[in-house]
Amino acid sequence: MTELNQCMWNAAVAVDPTVKRPTERRQSYNSVEALSDLLKGGGLTDTTVTDLTMSCHFPSFEALWQQYLSGEGPSGAYVVGLTEDLREALKEKLRHDVLRSGADGPFTLQAKAWAVKGIVS
Secondary structure, three states, rough: OHHHHHHHHHHHHOOOOOOHHHHHHOOOOOOOHHHHHHHHHHOOOEHHHHHHHHEEEOOOHHHHHHHHHOOOOOHHHHOOOHHHHHHHHHHHHHHHHHHHHOOOEEEEEEEEEEEEEEEEE
């Protein structure tokens, strides 16, 4: 799990210890082995799985927070599914963790995506 996801899920666990991180969930495809097995199980051969790490620049904390409110991915789905009270608690915990109690402003977090390739037999 990369810095971008790690900070959100650490904050989520802090406000709700019952939360399961995506990597703890059944059928999590968050490793080379899991993705390779998925592709091979789908009948693909000559599979390649590569992780791509990139810097994500945010002009402010609100720019980061807005991406979670879209509901995309496991993090977004989790955030939009929260009650208003829990969502606000998560937002404040995440703000504290990301900004380290400093002033809001530009910051960068590392993120990872997966590139997969295979041949259909």
